[in-house]
Amino acid sequence: MWKPPERIKHAPPPGGWPTVEEADRALWFRPIQLGSTRLAQRTWVPAMVPWRATEEGFVTSEVLAWYGRFARGKPGAIVVEATGIREVPSGPLLRIGHDRFVAGLRDLVETVRRASDGQTRLFIQLIDFLNIRRRPSPEKFFGRYLQLTDRYRQAVSEGRGGELCDSDVRQALLEMSAEDHEKILTPRDLEALRYGYREWVTDVEKEHIRRLPQQLPELFASAAVRARQAGFDGVELHYAHAYTMASFLSALNTRQDGYGGSRENRVRLPVEVLARVREKVGDDFTVGCRYLSEECIAGGSTVEDAAYFGVELATAGMDFLSLSRGGKFEDAKQPRVGWTAYPYTGPSGYECMPVVRSDVQGPFGRNVEPTARIHQAVRAAGLATPIVVIGGICSFTQAEEILRSGKADIVGAARQSLADPDWFLKARLGQGEAVRRCLFTNYCEGLDQMHKKVTCQLWDRLELDEAEIKLSADGRRRLIAPSWTPSKESGCTSDHLESPSPLK
Ligand SMILES: Cc1cc2nc3c(=O)[nH]c(=O)nc-3n(C[C@H](O)[C@H](O)[C@H](O)COP(=O)(O)O)c2cc1C
Numbered sequence: 341m342w343k344p345p346e347r348i349k350h351a352p353p354p355g356g357w358p359t360v361e362e363a364d365r366a367l368w369f370r371p372i373q374l375g376s377t378r379l380a381q382r383t384w385v386p387a388m389v390p391w392r393a394t395e396e397g398f399v400t401s402e403v404l405a406w407y408g409r410f411a412r413g414k415p416g417a418i419v420v421e422a423t424g425i426r427e428v429p430s431g432p433l434l435r436i437g438h439d440r441f442v443a444g445l446r447d448l449v450e451t452v453r454r455a456s457d458g459q460t461r462l463f464i465q466l467i468d469f470l471n472i473r474r475r476p477s478p479e480k481f482f483g484r485y486l487q488l489t490d491r492y493r494q495a496v497s498e499g500r501g502g503e504l505c506d507s508d509v510r511q512a513l514l515e516m517s518a519e520d521h522e523k524i525l526t527p528r529d530l531e532a533l534r535y536g537y538r539e540w541v542t543d544v545e546k547e548h549i550r551r552l553p554q555q556l557p558e559l560f561a562s563a564a565v566r567a568r569q570a571g572f573d574g575v576e577l578h579y580a581h582a583y584t585m586a587s588f589l590s591a592l593n594t595r596q597d598g599y600g601g602s603r604e605n606r607v608r609l610p611v612e613v614l615a616r617v618r619e620k621v622g623d624d625f626t627v628g629c630r631y632l633s634e635e636c637i638a639g640g641s642t643v644e645d646a647a648y649f650g651v652e653l654a655t656a657g658m659d660f661l662s663l664s665r666g667g668k669f670e671d672a673k674q675p676r677v678g679w680t681a682y683p684y685t686g687p688s689g690y691e692c693m694p695v696v697r698s699d700v701q702g703p704f705g706r707n708v709e710p711t712a713r714i715h716q717a718v719r720a721a722g723l724a725t726p727i728v729v730i731g732g733i734c735s736f737t738q739a740e741e742i743l744r745s746g747k748a749d750i751v752g753a754a755r756q757s758l759a760d761p762d763w764f765l766k767a768r769l770g771q772g773e774a775v776r777r778c779l780f781t782n783y784c785e786g787l788d789q790m791h792k793k794v795t796c797q798l799w800d801r802l803e804l805d806e807a808e809i810k811l812s813a814d815g816r817r818r819l820i821a822p823s824w825t826p827s828k829e830s831g832c833t834s835d836h837l838e839s840p841s842p843l844k
C-alpha cells in the first residue's frame with residue numbers, strides 16, 4: 341500500500357472512555373431513526389469483506405461466525421460486506437443476484453439477531469462491479485490479447501521496410517522497450533499491458549456498458565427485494581470506491597448520453613437506481629447508500645460535488661448517507677503479473693484506509709471535516725437524512741465530539757471493530773479500559789488484498805487451542821476474535837442493555 345513520504349508516527353487519540361453514567365448520557369448511545377428502522381445506538385460497523393463465502397457466493401458457517409462475533413458487541417447497526425447483485429462469479433464474496441442465495445442470507449440475519457439479543461439492526465451492501473482482468477505477461481498480452489490495428493501494423497512496419505505479417509508485428513511489439521510502448525500503444529492498451537484490462541463506464545461502444553443505465557436499476561431492485569425476503573432491515577447501495585456506481589458519480593465520467601459530464605447527469609443513475617429500488621421494496625424498508633466525500637484522485641470529484649450529491653440523494657429519499665473516501669483504481673499500484681489491480685494501493689487507497697505512519701494530518705478522523713461539509717449542505721437544504729461518518733475513528737472521545745459538534749449523526753468504525761468487536765459494548769458498560777485498540781498498520785487489509793481470510797494481528801494468534809475454534813487453512817490463525825465477558829465488578833453487564841432502558 342502507498343504511504344505518505346513523511347511517515348510520521350501518530351499516537352492514537354485518547355480513548356476518553358466513559359463511566360456507566362456518562363455512557364447513559366452519551367449521544368453515541370442514543371437511538372436514531374433511519375427511515376423505517378430505529379437503531380438503538382448511533383454505533384455502526386461498516387461493510388468489511390472477510391473472504392469467507394463459498395466460491396459460488398453462498399453464506400458459510402464461517403460467514404455466520406464472523407457476523408455473529410460483531411453482533412455480540414451489540415452495535416446499533418452492522419452492514420454486511422459488499423454483496424454482488426449479478427449472476428457473475430466473484431470468488432468467495434457473498435452474492436444476492438438470484439433467489440437461491442436468500443436462504444443462506446436468512447440464516448445470517450437470524451444469527452445476528454440472536455447474537456445481539458435483537459439489539460443490532462442489519463443492512464447489506466449491494467454492489468455492482470465491472471470486469472477486471474489479471475495483469476498479463478507481456479508474451480500473453482502481445483501474443484493473444486492485444487487487438488492489432490493498422491496503427492500498430494504501420495508503427496512496426498515503418499523502419500523495417502515493407503509489410504509484416506501479424507505474428508511478426510506481435511513479436512516486434514513484444515520486443516520493444518517500455519519507452520516505445522508508451523509512444524505506440526493507446527493509453528487503454530498501455531493500461532491493459534501494465535495493470536490488466538479493466539472496463540470503464542465510459543466504454544459506451546460496448547453494448548453492455550452503454551446499457552448499464554437501463555439494466556442497473558432493475559438489478560439493484562431485485563437484489564433489494566431478496567434482502568427484504570431474507571429479513572434484513574435495509575440495504576446500503578454501494579456508490580463508493582472503485583465500483584460501477586461510484587464511476588457514474590465520478591468527475592472522470594464523460595459519458596454523453598445524459599449519464600455523465602455535469603454533476604446533474606452524474607447523479608442521475610444513482611437516483612434512478614434508488615427510485616426503482618424504492619418502487620420494489622416500498623417505504624417501510626430502509627434504503628441508504630455509501631458514497632465518497634472525495635475521490636482523492638487527479639481530476640476526481642471534490643467535496644463540493646459530494647455536497648451536491650448528498651442533497652440530491654437525500655431529496656430523492658435515501659434513508660441514510662454513509663461517507664467514505666478514496667479507494668480508486670485510477671492511482672492503484674501496478675499489480676504483479678497474474679494479479680489484478682487493487683483499488684486500495686495508491687494515495688486514494690491511503691485516504692480510504694490510512695495507516696499510523698502518515699502525513700502531518702495523521703490517519704485519525706480524516707473523513708470528518710469533508711463529511712461535516714456534506715452534512716451542512718444537506719441540512720441547509722432542509723433535509724434531516726442521517727449521515728454516517730467512518731474513517732480512522734477508534735475512541736469514545738472522537739465519536740462523541742463528532743456527534744456533539746453536529747458533524748455527523750452516526751459514527752462507525754471498521755478496523756477498530758475488527759480489532760475489538762466488543763468495543764462499543766465495553767464503552768457502553770463503562771469498561772472502556774478493556775478495549776483492544778487498533779494499531780492502524782493494515783495487516784488485515786494486506787490479507788484482504790491477497791484474497792485471504794481477514795483476521796486481526798491483535799488476536800489471531802491468541803488461544804489457538806480454544807475448543808471448537810476455527811483456524812485458517814494453515815492452522816496458524818484463529819478466524820474470529822476471542823470471547824469477552826463483561827466484568828461484574830463495575831455493576832454493569834450486558835443485562836443492563838436488555839432491561840427496559842433509554843436504549844430501546
Ligand atoms: C478488510 C476490509 C474489508 C473492507 N471491505 C469493504 C466493503 O466490502 N465495502 C466497503 O464499502 N468498504 C470496505 N472496507 C472499507 C471500510 O468499510 C472502511 O471504510 C475503511 O476501513 C476505513 O474505516 P476505518 O478507519 O474505520 O477502518 C473494507 C475495509 C477493510 C479493512
Ligand code: SF4
Nearest residue numbers: 778779782784796797
Ligand atoms: S490488523 Fe491491524 S489495522 Fe487491522 S484491525 Fe487489527 S490492529 Fe487494526
